[in-house]
Amino acid sequence: MILPVAVARGVADGGIDRAYRRWTSARVRAGSMLRTAAGVVEIVAVDEIDPSSITDDDARAAGAGSAAAVRRAFRGDPGDPVFRIRLRAAGADPRVALRDTPPTGPDELDELVRRLDRLDRASRHGPWTRDTLRCVAEHPGERAADLAGRLGRERDPLKLDVRKLKNLGLTESLETGYRISPRGAAFLATGR
Structure with a gap:
């Protein structure tokens, strides 16, 4: 999973704590670490969700302007599941x-x-x-x-x-x- 630099920085400063992805199956798992431009980010949880349950507050916590913007950004087949990935900063990149x-x-x-x-x-x-x-x-x-x-x-x-x-x-x-x-x-x- 690749996090855009703005999202990685948002995780590092505490303003972002999640990401949403549409995949055929989960591609990350809880406990894994991502090295990003803003430091190491931990995957805290990965949950399959109904994309219609994403609120504007959820979207802002993912660094997006609205729930509709999050849904428009999904790639892949519309029938594939959507995952909420909980994120937290885990320190500087060694x-x-x-x-x-x-x-x-x-x-x-x-x-x-x-x-x-x-x-x-x-x-x-x-x-x-x-x-x-x-x-x-x-x-x-x-x-x-x-x-x-x-x-x-x-x-x-x-x-x-x-x-x-x-x-x-x-x-x-x-x-x-x-x-x-x-x-x-x-x-x-x-x-x-």
Whole structure:
């Protein structure tokens, strides 16, 4: 489940505590966590509801102007069930602190190299981690489709791979594209 940035910020500041989705079946479960642009959001509960029961107050608690606006925003087949997803802020995204911290000492650097090597070995298209890091560093803010073209890759698999680098604190997502993080720049500077 992806939360729009405005909704994620609303959860973080306490103004939003729910979302509504039309799905064939629930795609999230209570207790799971979402990493968002505004921090970590916990899924507190997931309940199937009658969409006609959504009130204007419910809509405002989801960051929408009215119940009608919530219902108009539903995607998918009108016969599919609608779910109310209760949300709450669960703290800062740990990747934010990680990306600002260069690898300290040879043990941490060796572990980072091991993790990148493991990603390279698991890839169906061969080693990609260092080339992708260098490309992001050389072209900050460039769209994923353009980065993929530079690397001779498809856009969507590249986006998934950049997310793996982000999970290691090596890249940051921008409004458009990505940039290398201080941690990623420090890693590239080692030449490993």
